[in-house]
Amino acid sequence: MPDVLQSAFNALLEELQNSESLIRLMISTLLLILVIATSRFVLRRFIRRNIQSSEMRRRWLIQLRNILLIVLVLGLVVIWGHELRTFALSMVAIAVALVIATKELILCVSGALIKGGARSFNIGDRIQVKEFRGDVIDQNLLTTTILEVGPGKSMQQRSGRLIVLPNSLFASEAVINESYSQEFVLHTFSVPFLREHDWRVAQQKLLQLAQKYSEPYLDQAKRHFARLSYRTGLEQPVVDPRVTIQLHCAEELHLIVRLPTKEHDRNQTEQAILVELFAEQDFIGDSVLKR
Known part of the structure; x- marks a missing residue:
């Protein structure tokens, strides 16, 4: 394989050196790179000056970089396409070797296309x-x-x-x-208890706290999920806060709390509920204290 690769590479170099269009191709390539670099400079300045949101600005800058990279690759393929077809037979061995050597890179590009398409x-x-x-x-x-x-x-x-x-x-x-619903999410967390603990009181307290912390934007969350359901064609989820029971074993159960909250506030909301839940009571129960 190394001898075949070396001979194919030498043949490719000889063909390129004898080609009369090599200078024209090099000039076209340099012009393409110059146009891409100039466009990138101008568009980056435009985005930085006209988009105020930092998150939106970062998103546009990244999209600009990726688009210009794709345009550069496609432009190089168009410019060198005829030469590549001319030397196709010489490049077969090189292509096979490159595929083997760059397997991971090809998988990465394939993964990028899959996630972008989906x-x-x-x-x-x-x-x-x-x-x-x-x-x-x-x-x-x-x-x-x-x-x-x-x-x-x-x-x-x-x-x-x-x-x-x-x-x-x-x-x-x-x-x-976890952010498919964008502005609002249905955040879920669990609070474990033993069966002998006073978990029924804790269940009622958790429901009250979930209603308290979701009340300021409950109507907004319902409208948001209604629009999302209409756009995706899915059934609208129940947005109202609720606390359900999940049994993990005979002696242990978990109280599952689900409530609507803003996407970036779910950690703060969860911590606020837990702190207030255990601020005045530990829910151990009288039967445990008597032991």
Whole structure:
């Protein structure tokens, strides 16, 4: 394989050196790069001056970078297309070797196309892929960068760690998007109790607190999910706060709290409810204290 690769590469170099159009192709390539660089400079200045929202500005800057990169690649293919077809036979061995050597890069680009075509998530969304969970802050053809949220699936605060995911993950793994509903989410968390604890009082208290903290924007959340259901064609979910029971074993149960909250306030809302729940009572129960 190395001898075949070397001979094919030498043949390709000889053909390029003998081509009369090599200078024209090089000039066209330089002009394309100059146009792309100038467009990038002008458009970046326009975006920075005219878009006030920092999140929206970052999203447009990233989209601009990715679009210009695609335009550059397509332009190079158009410019060098005839030459590539001319030397196709010489490039077969090189192409096979490159595919083997760049397998991971090809998988990353494929994953980027899959996630882009499926519209799995956008900048600012909270996603989970395998055990990696966090807020998306950057994405390109090869990688996606997230700020880790955790530890664990139940935590809603950032850990301070940066995770760079290869896009090849999106070609083989499921993506969980926790921000699909954008402005409002139906946030769920559980509070564990033993069967002998005073969990019935805690259940009523949790329901009151969930209603209290969701009341200021409950009507807005209902309208938001109604629009989302109309747009997606799905049945509208029940938005009102509720507390349900889940049995994990004979001695233990979990109170599952679900309430509507703003997407960026779910951690603060959960912590406020838990602090107020246990501020005046621990719900141990009289039967436990008598032991």
